[in-house]
Amino acid sequence: MGSYISEPPLPLPPPNPDLIAPLPPKDVLLSLRTGKVRPLGGVKILSGINKQARQGPVQLAKAGLAGDERQFPPHRSPDNALFQYDPRHYAYWRSALPPGRAHLCKVGAFGENLSMAHLSEDNVCVGDTFRLGPDALVQVTMPRQPCFKLNHRFEYRPMSRLTQSTGYTGWYYRVLEEGCIQEGDEMVLVERLNPAWSIARMQHFTYTEPDNMRACAEIVRLTGLSQLFLDLFQKRLSTGGGVEDMGGRLNGDTAVLWRSYRLVQKKPLTQRVQKFVFAAEEDPVDDLDDADDLQFGRFPHVRLKFGRPGDDGDAQYTRAYSVVAGDMRSFELGIAKDDHSRGGSLFLHDEFAVGDVLKVAKGHSAPRSTTKGGSSVQEPPQAGIRKHVFVVGGIGVTAFIGEIRALAAAAEGGEVAGSATAAEVEVHYAVRSRREAAYLSLLPPERTTVYAKSDGQRLDVEKVIPPLPKDALHPDVMVYCCGPTPLLEACRERCERLGYPRSHTHFEEFGGAATGTGDPFEAEIKSTGRQLQVPREKSLLQVLNEAGFEIEASCNVGNCGTCMVDYCRGEVVHKGVALDEEQKRDTMLSCVSRGKGRVVIDC
Structure with missing residues (x-):
């Protein structure tokens, strides 16, 4: 999902890089991943961060791996052909992030193409040349500069800044010699040009001491440095230590926030329906740019996360419900006990009590209400x-x-x-x-x-x-x-x-x-032409995953948007509530939405 909670960042010191980086041991490619540009779950932001494991040989060209896409034009530079992330960092993220995020902290979460056991920011230097597999030759170009999309990916507002401050960023390669690579290939250091300039030390002078002119003068002379970092440090030198504004990269836009709400009233309305009234733990106006955002629009709904945490620490259920009355300070829901419940409505009816707390995010709605004379009215x-x-x-x-x-x-x-x-x-x-x-x-x-x-x-x-x-x-x-x-x-x-x-x-x-079942249809994968039959009793999500596409999912009932795929042609019967009308033009929820006859999708 692409929304986040708003706890303050953890105060962690920057790394203390060694002046001369140790030589890395010979390593083995544990995971090779590529991905398409897709919307991040639940928000209108495109990203290529969602990458899937690839089996067998994959062609590596100067532009990157076959089938791998990058959304931001500068990321399509040959200097960004491959991205590697140290998988040992995920243990730290599982312990450092707020509860409910552990399931996100797994290999691939940072959008890495390569994962290995021993290479890290401390023993990899700018300009290092590695033999990857029997044919490919790659060269380290720069650290990753974390951007706001990590905030959405990990559903945590400070994630990009925290990634930057810890130094757990990963790094990029350019391709010097093309070839095919696959899991199990060896990665061997061939040449080290800049032994004093590990990725960790580069980060130190990029973020911690950005106005150190002596370091800047050394950095612009590094062989193998990316054009992006060369331009950045040359500009710092030309301005006498002026440092660029990092806020836009780190903060980006503002997505939906998950806030804590307490159940203050629970009352039976009928034999099957109960009234639930929730109140915000903290005034939501503190997080809003516009006071009108307190009000709901037409046909409003909210998303709830609740239930006993699983082994990964995430909430057991994610559900969406229509709002009967109220605003983001306090609102009322009417929830029926579903005869075919997957557990969500049963939990709320039978176990969730007055005083209990859950997470709430404002859902999509039609054009919102306007304010006249200090009060909210419908459009x-x-x-x-x-x-x-x-x-x-x-x-x-x-x-x-x-x-x-x-x-x-x-x-x-x-x-x-x-x-x-x-x-x-x-x-x-x-x-x-x-x-x-x-x-x-x-x-x-x-x-x-x-x-x-x-x-x-x-x-x-x-x-x-x-x-x-x-x-x-x-x-x-x-x-x-x-x-x-x-x-x-x-x-x-x-x-x-x-x-x-x-x-x-x-x-x-x-x-x-919103069950994902219905009339059978055919889905063609645009990139390969492969045709998949989706039978009446299965969802598109099930069929795609059975075919090896590894589409991520969370709620499986159309509430969260994690399982979105692009659709290119054909007619789609949209179900669920995670997409707004603009998103429905070219994406669909694979867990619940279905095609009519034949659709062409990309994933």
Whole structure:
């Protein structure tokens, strides 16, 4: 996942590099990894950091390994052809990072291509030339400069700065002679040009003593140094010790923060639904650039991490729930005890008690509310809409309570999108029985029809979703649906048959709707042309991993975004809540979303 928590960095001293680096022993390639540029889980940031292990020979060219991609243009330089990271550092990260991050601290987490047992920042020098395998010859060019994407990768705001301060950064190579390499190949030092300039010592004068002009003068004369570092130190010399701003590289943009919330109220609403009210442990306004970010937008939801930590220290469950009311200081959720629960709703209902604490991140939402007169109000609905039809089943009602109430209030006032004519609002609410109609009291009674299965009543989407006028230049009906899979599929099919544009439908997934199973389809891998059949009973994620792609995943129910893959052609039925509308244009959640017929993906 690509969001992070906000604890302060650990105060660690920089390394104390030796003046003359020790010679490294002959080493063996333990892991060889390549990866595609993909969004980091849950956020709109592209990165090539997610790399998978490669078996068998892989061609190493001047530009890098076959099949390996780098998103940031400067990283595509021949000076960045290969990245190596010392796997012994992961033991430190598992102990140093906050709880719940241990599962992230494993080989490959820093996006390394090469992993070996003995090479480290202390015994590798700038300009060192190594024979890698029988044919390839590579040369060390520079330390890695940690960037903000590590903050997202490890879900920890100070990670890039902490990586820089510890010196556990890894280093880059250029390729002098091309060849094929594979796991098990030997790595042997052939030539050492700069024995006084280990990677650790380079880091010391890059970050700890950046204004040491004597060191800068030596560094710019190093044979084999990358062009990036040569330019950096020449600029420091020309400015008399002026040091570049590192904030943009280390901080980047701001992603979703995981904050601690305490359960302050838990109350049964029906036999299956309970009301949960959470309050922030610390005022979230301290982390916000804009006070309006305290408010939720339309169709809001939050992501929760909770449950007993596993062996890796991570929370047992990650789930997303619609927000009934409130803001980021305190909010209410209505959570049903799912008959087919994977454990999340059972834990919250049966074990999570008032006073317990969990982690919460603000989820995606439609355009957010605006502030007028110091209070938050909903954005006005689309202009020209004559009727809003809500089709909800069970706990799916929570997805639209705020929208229904705002529209009903606007209709009562006769003002919708600046028009003097009030739009109609219809709510069609399917439940097992009227006693299980949670939040019915919050819905406008004169606009709400309840369909109770216990009374023999059935919600027929053919009757409640109206056809569009044939002579209408612009559709004037908006359809909203949230509920179990059969209800969602029936609504989608009805809207598609009637010609509703996507801009005039809004579907929310929950519970059994996000299982990853469904109609069979075919997925073609763009880079290889390989075709994979995804049967009805398996998710795309399962099929990809069975085929050896090693796609990372976390929640497996469409909440976290870790399993995103790119899709290039074809039609995708998106499920889950981790992607916003922009991300859905070219990515899909492999754990729950499915193609129609045939899709082309890249991973």
